[in-house]
Amino acid sequence: MEDEFDDYQDVFSQDGVLLRQAPSAYIQYINTIGTLYIWETLENEACHSKKRLLEWKPNDVTVDSDVQDQEWAVVNTVQKRVRTLSGNLPPDYYARLKNLKINFEDIKSFRIANKSRQLTFFDGTSDSICSLLFQHGNCEVLVSILRSFLKFGPSRRDKHLFVIYDADSPEYQELNKTFAALDFKNENSLWTLFKNIKEHPYEGSLEAFSKVTNYVYRSVDANEAEFLQQDDLNRSLSEIDDSSTVHSGGDYELVQKLPQLPKRKDFPRCRPLTEEQWREQFNYEGRLEDVESIKTLIFRGGVTPSIRKEVWKFLLDYHPWNSTSAERQKCNSTKSEEYYLMKLQWKSFTKTQEDNFSDFAQRKSLIDKDVNRTDRNLDFYAGDNNFNLTTLNDILMTYVMYNFDLGYVQGMSDLLSPLLMLLEHESDTFWCFVGFMNKLISNFDIDQAGMKEQLANLYTLLAFIDPFLANYLETHECANMFFCFRWLLVWFKRELKQDDVMRFWEVLWTGYPCQNFHLLVGVAILEQERGALMENNYGFTEILKHINELNGKLDMSLMLNKAEGIFYQLKESDHLTDNIRFILGLPLLSQQTSANHSISPDSSANHSQPRCSVDHVRISPESDEAVYDRSITTNFL
Amino acid sequence: MASNKKVLLKVIILGDSSVGKTSLMNQYVNRKFSNQYKATIGADFLTKEVTIDDRTVTMQIWDTAGQERFQSLGVAFYRGADCCVLVFDVTAPNTFKSLDSWRDEFLIQAAPREPDNFPFVLLGNKVDLEPRAISAKRAQQWCQAKNNMPYFETSAKEGLNVEQAFLAIAKNALAQQNQSVDLYNEFPDQIKLTNTQKSNGGGDSCAC
Numbered sequence: 001m002e003d004e005f006d007d008y009q010d011v012f013s014q015d016g017v018l019l020r021q022a023p024s025a026y027i028q029y030i031n032t033i034g035t036l037y038i039w040e041t042l043e044n045e046a047c048h049s050k051k052r053l054l055e056w057k058p059n060d061v062t063v064d065s066d067v068q069d070q071e072w073a074v075v076n077t078v079q080k081r082v083r084t085l086s087g088n089l090p091p092d093y094y095a096r097l098k099n100l101k102i103n104f105e106d107i108k109s110f111r112i113a114n115k116s117r118q119l120t121f122f123d124g125t126s127d128s129i130c131s132l133l134f135q136h137g138n139c140e141v142l143v144s145i146l147r148s149f150l151k152f153g154p155s156r157r158d159k160h161l162f163v164i165y166d167a168d169s170p171e172y173q174e175l176n177k178t179f180a181a182l183d184f185k186n187e188n189s190l191w192t193l194f195k196n197i198k199e200h201p202y203e204g205s206l207e208a209f210s211k212v213t214n215y216v217y218r219s220v221d222a223n224e225a226e227f228l229q230q231d232d233l234n235r236s237l238s239e240i241d242d243s244s245t246v247h248s249g250g251d252y253e254l255v256q257k258l259p260q261l262p263k264r265k266d267f268p269r270c271r272p273l274t275e276e277q278w279r280e281q282f283n284y285e286g287r288l289e290d291v292e293s294i295k296t297l298i299f300r301g302g303v304t305p306s307i308r309k310e311v312w313k314f315l316l317d318y319h320p321w322n323s324t325s326a327e328r329q330k331c332n333s334t335k336s337e338e339y340y341l342m343k344l345q346w347k348s349f350t351k352t353q354e355d356n357f358s359d360f361a362q363r364k365s366l367i368d369k370d371v372n373r374t375d376r377n378l379d380f381y382a383g384d385n386n387f388n389l390t391t392l393n394d395i396l397m398t399y400v401m402y403n404f405d406l407g408y409v410q411g412m413s414d415l416l417s418p419l420l421m422l423l424e425h426e427s428d429t430f431w432c433f434v435g436f437m438n439k440l441i442s443n444f445d446i447d448q449a450g451m452k453e454q455l456a457n458l459y460t461l462l463a464f465i466d467p468f469l470a471n472y473l474e475t476h477e478c479a480n481m482f483f484c485f486r487w488l489l490v491w492f493k494r495e496l497k498q499d500d501v502m503r504f505w506e507v508l509w510t511g512y513p514c515q516n517f518h519l520l521v522g523v524a525i526l527e528q529e530r531g532a533l534m535e536n537n538y539g540f541t542e543i544l545k546h547i548n549e550l551n552g553k554l555d556m557s558l559m560l561n562k563a564e565g566i567f568y569q570l571k572e573s574d575h576l577t578d579n580i581r582f583i584l585g586l587p588l589l590s591q592q593t594s595a596n597h598s599i600s601p602d603s604s605a606n607h608s609q610p611r612c613s614v615d616h617v618r619i620s621p622e623s624d625e626a627v628y629d630r631s632i633t634t635n636f637l
Numbered sequence: 638m639a640s641n642k643k644v645l646l647k648v649i650i651l652g653d654s655s656v657g658k659t660s661l662m663n664q665y666v667n668r669k670f671s672n673q674y675k676a677t678i679g680a681d682f683l684t685k686e687v688t689i690d691d692r693t694v695t696m697q698i699w700d701t702a703g704q705e706r707f708q709s710l711g712v713a714f715y716r717g718a719d720c721c722v723l724v725f726d727v728t729a730p731n732t733f734k735s736l737d738s739w740r741d742e743f744l745i746q747a748a749p750r751e752p753d754n755f756p757f758v759l760l761g762n763k764v765d766l767e768p769r770a771i772s773a774k775r776a777q778q779w780c781q782a783k784n785n786m787p788y789f790e791t792s793a794k795e796g797l798n799v800e801q802a803f804l805a806i807a808k809n810a811l812a813q814q815n816q817s818v819d820l821y822n823e824f825p826d827q828i829k830l831t832n833t834q835k836s837n838g839g840g841d842s843c844a845c
Contacts, residue, residue: 370676373672376673410702414675444706448710482680483679486678494675
């Protein structure tokens with residue numbers, strides 16, 4: 001390659017890496033996508049240790065080009081360790097350089113954020129060297145490569161921050177000695193140790209690491225005291241209780257201290273809302289007096305089937321909670337008129353109109369196909385020429401006219417079917433369906449942004465509640481959570497029996513105890529299956545199969561019980577981060593301190609799902625840090 | 638890389654909604670047909686052991702959702718595929734028209750090393766139904782233009798030609814696997830430090 005790289009070989013490259021932060025000389029490349037390389041000196045007997053460096057190249061410079069890459073320099077941010085590869089540089093050099101280079105020696109620590117998508121390197125001062133955003137996949141592979149060249153461990157202050165042990169430092173030496181003393185197959189390199197453990201995943205690594213955990217801890221502390229001199233953290237660190245954890249099973253191992261969640265409580269489901277409880281809440285005008293207590297009862301136990309028809313109309317926002325019986329009667333008739341008007345619109349299309357309106361014809365055909373395969377195993381929809389299928393079809397067609405931008409998306413017939421079965425009234429069912437769709441319309445986004453966001457949120461929640469399992473999934477290429485897609489798209493409709501679906505949905509419709517409660521149900525199920533997934537060492541394929549086969553086997557009451565338990569664990573936990581708070585619609589900590597936070601309180605308080613982008617939800621590390629600092633201040637100082 | 642011992646052939650079935658992807662898979666694996674299959678949400682797969690030229694291979698047949706907007710999830714499922722089965726409904730002309738985009742989309746998302754030589758098989762399903770909209774000749778012509786893609790006319794309902802079609806699918810997939818060591822672009826060798834899980838799973842770990 002380039003002259004300067006004659007003695008170097010590349011050991012790693014990853015494309016789709018966006019430069020998020022960099023020294024001012026690179027300001028023009030901020031937010032530019034490029035490729036990241038690791039270069040290493042070739043075998044050289046004169047030099048006992050290999051030199052290595054990281055290089056980031058913007059994409060407009062082609063990788064193969066021999067001409068353009070002449071201009072490069074090592075970024076030396078630490079003055080006391082001047083080690084450039086090309087000697088002294090002319091003063092104007094930074095103005096001309098294209099590629100960002102970092103010597104391994106200059107990296108003092110790095111921080112992983114954004115679900116391993118973002119990697120920030122620090123040089124030991126308060127400034128970062130650069131911050132990179134991995135648009136394809138994540139930085140995990142890079143980190144595991146770094147692991148083979150550098151010795152580092154997680155910071156105690158921040159589990160996402162990894163501190164590099166200096167080769168001259170006593171910590172490094174002692175760490176080597178310690179590992180050698182452990183006699184892991186006569187190998188004393190940290191990398192080999194991790195590799196061995198990987199081959200004998202769980203129990204093996206737990207046992208092995210229990211020997212070293214304490215040591216690593218002390219070592220990190222000592223290192224960090226120097227690293228974070230300005231931070232008066234020692235007091236707070238000593239207060240955190242002594243539960244340490246080892247993550248294993250993947251490409252690299254994390255030895256870290258997990259903050260404890262409060263003990264999980266049991267929330268057995270109660271009896272459903274009875275007809276008596278329901279009736280006595282209406283005043284003389286037919287207005288519900290205490291809506292909150294009704295909703296609480298429904299959340300705890302669902303609704304007695306005999307009053308479901310009536311209650312669902314409230315839950316699905318067809319009848320306003322504060323309406324009088326007269327208003328509801330009026331609502332029924334005007335809404336019915338509106339429905340039949342919209343129905344007439346598509347009913348009166350001529351054949352020619354349809355032929356000239358391919359968008360419409362396509363939707364019509366898709367609905368026809370799906371209606372004929374929706375819940376046909378249930379008596380209500382069984383048999384040929386079943387009138388209920390016609391009604392199902394007509395409601396979906398009218399919904400196309402009601403919301404032509406969305407039209408019909410697979411999964412919608414699943415959501416509609418139980419409503420029609422219960423209500424058995426065309427226009428009422430339509431309006432209840434509209435209410436239901438409003439609650440999860442983002443599931444049907446054309447670009448699937450809503451689903452991707454939910455899957456990402458599910459992972460975020462899981463990582464907080466069960467980091468072991470989340471780490472397992474991540475190291476098994478399952479962090480995309482696609483195996484939960486069906487759960488979330490139709491709110492577990494395909495997983496539960498019809499009666500359970502009705503109970504489950506009415507509980508979720510209350511919006512209690514927080515928004516996105518269904519994601520906590522997902523976490524509860526995953527947690528229940530963790531043993532099966534991890535002990536069998538399942539990969540993506542097997543996990544997908546396992547999850548698909550849970551269909552019909554889930555104990556819905558137990559899952560709601562656990563999910564509610566998880567919610568209170570989160571709510572009462574003192575280290576709950578803002579991104580979790582945002583997902584659940586809890587007040588954000590950062591808002592209490594800073595008025596101009598990027599997330600508006602309205603969006604989280606909104607009744608429907610927040611419609612922000614995935615990136616938006618994954619709160620930036622800065623705010624995470626702010627939260628952390630705040631909690632340190634309030635809790636310990 | 639192709640393993641010497643157990644051979645696993647990953648086959649992806651693609652095509653418009655309601656052309657019979659789930660039915661074909663179930664007819665082949667379980668020899669069953671039902672009118673009650675629901676629209677597929679997400680993805681699922683079935684496996685079947687077959688013997689080809691005295692070799693026992695396991696076919697892992699993936700069934701995916703047919704609606705266009707769910708395609709962006711494909712990348713997670715297509716990865717490492719050995720053969721792609723395109724299906725259309727011989728009575729529904731639109732399902733034939735979409736074949737090109739299904740093929741293109743697959744090649745983009747699965748990113749095999751040699752897209753031109755990647756094995757595809759075309760199935761014209763529902764031949765038990767009338768009236769027919771796409772003739773065998775027309776389908777064959779399309780196949781000829783696509784590197785002589787094998788074509789079978791099937792009826793998942795009556796089990797017609799299904800066995801033969803999947804046998805051809807298996808053979809094509811196997812031939813491809815034997816021919817080229819790996820179908821997919823790998824990272825540089827050094828990456829193997831990380832002991833990647835899947836033998837031929839190049840590409841990203843996330844589709845978002």
